[in-house]
Amino acid sequence: MSAPLLEVRKFTKSFPGVRALRGVSFTLSRGEVLAVIGENGAGKSTLMKILAGVQRQDGGELFLEGECIEIRSVHDALARGIALIHQELNLADNLDVAANIFLGREPHCAGIIDARRLRREARQFLDAVGLDIDPSVLVRTLPIGKQQLVEIAKALSTNARVLIMDEPTSSLSSHEAENLFAVIRDLRKRGVSIVYISHRLGEVKELADRVTVLRDGENAGELAHEEIDHARMVKFMVGRDLSQFYPHQPHTPGALALEVRALRTPANPQHEVSFSVRAGEIVGIAGLVGAGRTELVETIFGVTPALGGSIRIGGVEMVPQSPLDAIAAGLALVPEDRKQQGIVLGMSVRENVSLASLRRDQRHGFLNRSREAQLSAQMIADLRIKTPHDGQAAQFLSGGNQQKVVLGKWLALEPRVLLLDEPTRGIDVGAKQEIYRLMEELAGRGVAIVFVSSEMEEILGMSDRTLVMHEGRIAGELQRTELSEESVLHLATGTHSRATLS
Secondary structure: OOOOOEEEEEEEEEEOOEEEEEEEEEEEOOOOEEEEEOOOOOOHHHHHHHHOOOOOOOEEEEEEOOEEEOOOOHHHHHHOOEEEEOOOOOOOOOOEHHHHHOOOOOOEEOOEEOHHHHHHHHHHHHHHOOOOOOOOOEHHHOOHHHHHHHHHHHHHOOOOOEEEEEOOOOOOOHHHHHHHHHHHHHHHHOOOEEEEEOOOHHHHHHHOOEEEEEEOOEEEEEEEHHHOOHHHHHHHHHOOOOOOOOOOOOOOOOOEEEEEEEEEEOOEEEEEEEEEEEOOOEEEEEEOOOOOHHHHHHHHOOOOOOOEEEEEEOOEEEOOOOHHHHHHHOEEEEOOOHHHHHOOOOOEHHHHHHHHHOOOOEEOOEEOHHHHHHHHHHHHHHHOOOOOOOOOEHHHOOHHHHHHHHHHHHHOOOOOEEEEEOOOOOOOHHHHHHHHHHHHHHHHOOOEEEEEOOOHHHHHHHOOEEEEEEOOEEEEEEEHHHOOHHHHHHHHHOOOOOOOOO
């Protein structure tokens, strides 16, 4: 075998009170897709930031083509052909595509940017990623999938030999993700090496030549291509066999908790949606991107007022014109985008947990500090939130623990109906199981749960019933005994062809 293109030997890295990496090692060959996986806090991001020059390791060595090197900055990493594509895209959306690709490296003629050459050379790199767009178009006008490809073209323009991709499909539709996979395969054929970080283990199995698993800042294991499967990856990641990954056991349904009749949403005013959920039931909502799932739960919660129809909570009719109306009726919504809509990152765990309860827990018009502390302690214990103390800012928690804080905020109100929109998006496999355990406990207490999910395994594993949406309407309802990938996709696509939920 030829020498590896890149080799990491015994990297260590510590932050105040935290040892992020403990002797991590791996190799990357030319034209190889290496997946690096692990739970939140496993050390993946720290490792990649060191390789990209964002941070410096405390100890260990880095070899590029057999030569021991030091990377002191992002510029240094780029000069050596190592580029990091962040999960949150790093583009200037007020500039055009060509300007973004060569930002800071524009070709000049007599001290003036050579716009014609800029766009001509940008065209070459857009062709390399299969993106047929005008280089002069503004980035903000492009869908997120094409922006992702612009980011890759930008990296290739620096003559990158190693591309590090951090959760590249987290915001992509299934079609956009398939386009990205095709680009990755083409780059691999052309000798570009790719480090691929993802929580989506199905993608890892599809793309990776090899898998390196991190756990608690250390190497937990490695899988060759023929060894990659879901069970092995999960076992290395969490250190135990999760054969009982989905804990759901159907409960005897109670009284009618939520009844939606002929509801028309602003997003799909031409369709009427009707369904019901009983106490103790877990009802999944499946469908393709754009099917209207998020719009439906947001309308039920009053984020967008309904155009028609009725909603009953425990038999009492309500017309939610705002989330306050929905909360008063016993509804709670954990939104899809927790960082923008579910949590205040700069506030503490304690403050976030008490946010929805402020009106209830006031004392003589002032915040009841003792009640707030009591509530925070209870939710940290009940939800197993990993935080050094309840005064910790939410931004410093892992994605899974942030999601638990969002859940805790609503559970403090003891809702009758809990709406969950993509409750496990962007969190690791161990945190997912914690969320599933919590859903099961709440259903056992009689809470009615409606959850939107793009993960087929999640729908099949946790639903008592599944409502499948297609183009703004409910295309069908499947009982647990009828649930299968084929039955869900048949309804989700409106055809007999197979597709991928996204």
